[in-house]
Amino acid sequence: MSRRRRLVPGTLFGRALLTLIFTFGLYAIITFGVIAIYALVPVAQRSATDLASIMVLSARTLQQLPPHLREDYRAKLAGEYQIRLAEERPVADVHRYFFPYQSLVEEALSERLGRPAEMITSLANGDRWFWVEIDVEGQILWTGFPRGRLGTRPLQGLMVIVALAVLLILGTTIVLAGRLASPLKRLSEAAEQVAFGLSPHPLPETGPAELANLARQFNETDRQIRELLANRTLLLTGISHDLRTPLTRLRLAVAMLPADRPPSLVARMERDIEEMNALITQAIEFGKSLGAGRREEIDLNAIVEDVTAGRARVLWHRGNPCPCRVDTLALRRILGNLVENALTYSSGLVEVRLDRGPPSPRVSVLDRGPGIPLAEREAIRSSYYRLELSRSRRAGGSGLGLAVAHQLAQDNHMELRLGLRPGGGTIASIRVVDGGRADASSGATVDG
Known part of the structure; x- marks a missing residue:
């Protein structure tokens, strides 16, 4: 920065x-x-x-x-x-x-x-x-x-006076303006890091009383946010442990049922237990695996191939090398969620494209599903929100896919866009900002 x-x-x-x-x-x-x-x-x-x-x-x-x-x-x-x-x-x-x-x-x-x-x-x-x-x-x-x-x-004499006046005015004003703006600039940069999910260094609590108090309050707020995130992870881990213990007992009880029980009933009970276990696993991952990761130089074609490999309805053609510094785990998870979401809500082929830019590389996932209704475009980024309102796992997911993608994009300086595809369907694209700082539009936006 x-x-x-x-x-x-x-x-x-x-x-x-x-x-x-x-x-x-x-x-x-x-x-x-x-x-x-x-x-x-x-x-x-x-x-x-x-x-x-x-x-x-x-x-x-x-x-x-x-x-x-x-x-x-x-x-x-x-x-x-x-x-x-x-x-x-x-x-x-x-x-x-x-x-x-x-x-x-x-x-x-x-x-x-x-x-x-x-x-x-x-x-x-x-x-x-x-x-x-x-x-x-x-x-x-x-x-x-x-x-x-x-x-x-x-x-x-007039030239000397004017020159001295200009030097004194510029010097004095630069010092005064710098002393006023520097603490606020540090505060703005620290707040930006917090918005991206990073933990900034504590601000120096020096200077005028008002600015020192502002820095003190910001440091205290940042500390409370870190404690809140740590407590959230600890709480989810505890809930996972507490819920999986009775699930294990239920799985054992189902396995010990008499042989004369209808096989369909046993299969339904086992399926419900596995669904509960999958939901708990996704909730835990959502709570503790988000945030900014380590960037490394990699060809984006390799990430797309890894995500699309083995998927029957995904259309992808490898192009020219597209090297980029990116958090590979975060990008792989975002693309995986976007592809999974497209396969869930469409029955046709899902196309994945890689655009080298400029200004920066962009990976797009295109489907021919029902598209995103206008009234739903802001809510789809919320956790556990699904366009399909039934609770059946066959019809829709847990509602965490796009929420995870949105949070990862925001934390790793990527730009996630969701829009309508000409002719019907949805275009979900992720723009990778190579090398560091994202612009003001980083995060998730929805196009018309």
Whole structure:
């Protein structure tokens, strides 16, 4: 049984993971938005306003200085404030450069200059510069600052924040969802094993109080089921012993009857004793021989030949080899019960077919009997239920054949199907799931 955790939206783990990712992701987005609106944007706006004021003031101050002091002033601006003043238009870069801070500076410059201000960018010695045209008393000055002046990398910072948020959210949600889903997944797998007649290992009674209590209750229920099955076998064995003792005395008493007794009466009494003994034997086998057995590699043709050998009205043709891992005893008993049931309820030939698949091998038993009435299709899987209601052994069996086949199929990961045969009769087929786990349809179903 696979232990790998699958990220499927329909599973508990998948739903819990997606819910936590959505919740934490939405919280991260809202948190980032709040910080940006109430902290980052106001700081950026204030910084852009200060920078715009320095740029306008620097340009106006330059015009008011004597010509011999202007070069020193330019050098001081470039060295201390990283702002340059030029009379000629810089060579603009034709490539668009995404820089949200530029729009904030343009808005601040527009307020200072009283007209729309549009900045251009240029490249100088590998540095990105931002320039704006400023009119000072009729003279045009280009004032610029480098990208490195700000010392910020908002896009890189945003990528780091997003990457860390994604890693933290995924890591946290996987851990939380795993701690929630793992105990329930173990419980589901253990319950599935119980449904197939297996005895799972006790679940660890750890974790949150609710899950620990659930595991404790499941372990207790599983223990009680095992005790119940053991007591059932012990009870049937005791009943067998207690009933067969008086049957032995009855058989002895019949054998000691006077010779003048009618032979027909003695034969009827012996037949009744043997019938009672056969019923007891079948009941004991039903109670203690069910369950999952050991699988082995075998050709299904060999099992079918073993079941059909010596039966006069059974039609079977051996085909190509069909190797499969299967519990041979369980499959032989299921096929034997199906063939016996078909011979009992039909007077014509009973055909057995082996289909190699895909998806998996299937053995079918086809007869030309009366078929299965619609009202009886669910009840036929019950113990001691017979379509023929008389209690005569000549007319019908004990009612355990299909019940045994159904239980064995369920315990050994096989699929038993009962349906109507075209033209009249019944098709009983058993699908062998090679190698292990059966699907959700394992067990017995009835087709229309």
